[in-house]
Amino acid sequence: MLGWAGDHHVVLWLPTKPALLWVLDTTHRGAVARRLRVLGRPVRCRVTPGGGLEVLVVLTSRGAAELCLYRADDDTYAPIPGTRGVRGVGGWFDDTIIVEGDRLSLLRLSGGIPTEVPVSWPDGVRAVRSVGRAGLTGIDGLGRSVPGILDPATGGVRWFHDQAGQDAVDLAPSGSRLLTMASADHRFVYRVLDRRGALVGDLVPPPGLATEVTFARDEHHLVGLHQSPAAPPRPAHWALPAASGPAEGGPLRWFHRLVDDVPEWVFTPRDREPRGTVVFLHGGPRGQLRQLYDPVVEALVLAGWAVVGPNYPGSSGYGAAYRERGRGDWGGEDAEAVARRLRSLAADGRPVHLYGQSYGGYLALLVATTTPVAAVAVWAPVTDLPDLSAGMSGVRRRWLDDELGELLGDRARLWERSPLSRAPALAAVPLLIGHGTRDDRSPVAQSHRLLEAVRAVDPRAPVRFFDHPGGHSIPDWSDWNRALVDHYTEAEERTWT
CATH class of the missing domain: 3.40.50.1820 (Alpha/Beta hydrolase fold, catalytic domain)
Structure with missing residues (x-):
C-alpha cells in the first residue's frame, strides 16, 4: 500500500519496472478507479485540491537517487533539487517534505523550488527515520531508539526519553497522537502517546503478532494485521485507550x-x-x-x-x-x-x-x-x-x-x-x-x-x-x-x- 489519496481512494503499487499503481475506490468495494505506470520507486502520493494525483518517486540516474514529483494528469516528472542521495520520504503534507538520506532534512517547496528548513536536534539524539506527518525515531548516546515529534512550522523537535526503546511507527493526521512500537517477550507491543509524551492507550496483543499497525481515520482506533501460528494474517481493528488482540485459540x-x-x-x-x-x-x-x-x-x-x-x-x-x-x-x-x-x-x-x-x-x-x-x-x-x-x-x-x-x-x-x-x-x-x-x-x-x-x-x-x-x-x-x-x-x- 502506497497510501491514501483523498478520503475515499487508496493507492497500491506493484514493484515492477515500471512500477504499476492501482487507485482503488473504497466507496465501491475497492473498485479500480485508475491504473498508472510510473518510473522509479514511488514513496508517497496525494490528491491535489483540483483532484489530480501526485506521486513522489525516487529515480536513480548515474548511480545516484533523486526525488521527483510525478503528476498523473499530464504524465510529467519534475526533479526536486537538493535531494540527491535520497533513500525515502518520511512525510509529505502541504508544501513540506521530510527527506531521508544520509541525514533527515525538512524541505519546503515554493513554486517547485525547495528551501531547507533548519531543524534543531536536541539532546544529542540523531534522527534516523520519520513516519506519518512528522513522527520521528532517533538514536540516543546509549544506542537506544527514542520516539519524538517534529514541528514542521518551526523545525523544533521533542524527544520522549522516558519512552526509550520504542520506535515511532505512525503519527496521526492531526499530529496529536504518536504510535510507537517495541519488542517484548517475542512480540510487538504498541503505545499511543500524546504530543507531551503522556500515555493515551496501548495495544498488547495475545500470542501472535500484530503488524502493519496504524491509526484509523478517526484516530481513536488502531488498524492492522494480526496473525499467529494458529491463524493466517487477518485485518484487525482495536479501540483505544485499552486495546487487546484477538483471543488465542485454534488447534x-x-x-x-x-x-x-x-x-x-x-x-x-x-x-x-x-x-x-x-x-x-x-x-x-x-x-x-x-x-x-x-x-x-x-x-x-x-x-x-x-x-x-x-x-x-x-x-x-x-x-x-x-x-x-x-x-x-x-x-x-x-x-x-x-x-x-x-x-x-x-x-x-x-x-x-x-x-x-x-x-x-x-x-x-x-x-x-x-x-x-x-x-x-x-x-x-x-x-x-x-x-x-x-x-x-x-x-x-x-x-x-x-x-x-x-x-x-x-x-x-x-x-x-x-x-x-x-x-x-x-x-x-x-x-x-x-x-x-x-x-x-x-x-x-x-x-x-x-x-x-x-x-x-x-x-x-x-x-x-x-x-x-x-x-x-x-x-x-x-x-x-x-x-x-x-x-x-x-x-x-x-x-x-
Whole structure:
C-alpha cells in the first residue's frame, strides 16, 4: 500500500519496472478507479485540491537517487533539487517534505523550488527515520531508539526519553497522537502517546503478532494485521485507550524456550499427544522462526506432529553477536547445534524427522548425513556451494561472498560443506526434495544435481522430487504439505518401495 489519496481512494503499487499503481475506490468495494505506470520507486502520493494525483518517486540516474514529483494528469516528472542521495520520504503534507538520506532534512517547496528548513536536534539524539506527518525515531548516546515529534512550522523537535526503546511507527493526521512500537517477550507491543509524551492507550496483543499497525481515520482506533501460528494474517481493528488482540485459540499451542543455549519455538497439537517430532529449520541464514503463521507448520501439527523450530546460531532476533555466529562458517556451528538437538529429541523413542527451507534445507541435508533421523524433507535447498557461488553476480554475489567468508578461499572445505559431496550418505535416508522451477535465489539445478547424484549411488534410493512452477516461495503450499505429510507417514510405517 502506497497510501491514501483523498478520503475515499487508496493507492497500491506493484514493484515492477515500471512500477504499476492501482487507485482503488473504497466507496465501491475497492473498485479500480485508475491504473498508472510510473518510473522509479514511488514513496508517497496525494490528491491535489483540483483532484489530480501526485506521486513522489525516487529515480536513480548515474548511480545516484533523486526525488521527483510525478503528476498523473499530464504524465510529467519534475526533479526536486537538493535531494540527491535520497533513500525515502518520511512525510509529505502541504508544501513540506521530510527527506531521508544520509541525514533527515525538512524541505519546503515554493513554486517547485525547495528551501531547507533548519531543524534543531536536541539532546544529542540523531534522527534516523520519520513516519506519518512528522513522527520521528532517533538514536540516543546509549544506542537506544527514542520516539519524538517534529514541528514542521518551526523545525523544533521533542524527544520522549522516558519512552526509550520504542520506535515511532505512525503519527496521526492531526499530529496529536504518536504510535510507537517495541519488542517484548517475542512480540510487538504498541503505545499511543500524546504530543507531551503522556500515555493515551496501548495495544498488547495475545500470542501472535500484530503488524502493519496504524491509526484509523478517526484516530481513536488502531488498524492492522494480526496473525499467529494458529491463524493466517487477518485485518484487525482495536479501540483505544485499552486495546487487546484477538483471543488465542485454534488447534495449535506454541511457546518459546531455551535449550542448550539455543532458542527455539515449539508448536504442538492442542488436544492430543504428538505422534513424533519434526525439527523445522528456517531459511536465511540470518532469518528467524517467530510466532507467525506458517502453512507448513500448521499442516504438520494438524497431522499430529510436534514441530520444534530452533533458531540456530546465526539467526536474527537475539542480538548482533548471536546473529554473526556462523558467518563464514556455513554448515559448521549451526549444523552442530541442530545435530545436538536431534539427538536429545530422539531420546524419548518417538520418530524425529527433519525439515528445512532454503538455507534450512541446506542444513537439514548436511545434518542428515551425520545424525540418524526418520526422514528428511527440504524445500529449495542449496546443495553445491561452489556452483552457487560461480552462478551469482552483482549484489547477490557480494552477499554470498560475505556470508561464505574464509570458506571461499578453501575449495576443499567448501566442497565438503556441500550436501552434494555427501550423496552416498543421503542415499540411505528417506528424502523428499521440493523446488520451484523459477527459483532465482537457489536455482532448481541445485536440487536436480543432488537428485541425480543420489540415484547414481543407488537407483532404488528412497528419494522423491516435487517440482512446482513457482519461485523460491510459492503462493499455495497445500500440494507440498500433502506430499510432506505422506512422506513422513510412510517413513514411520516403513512402506518405502
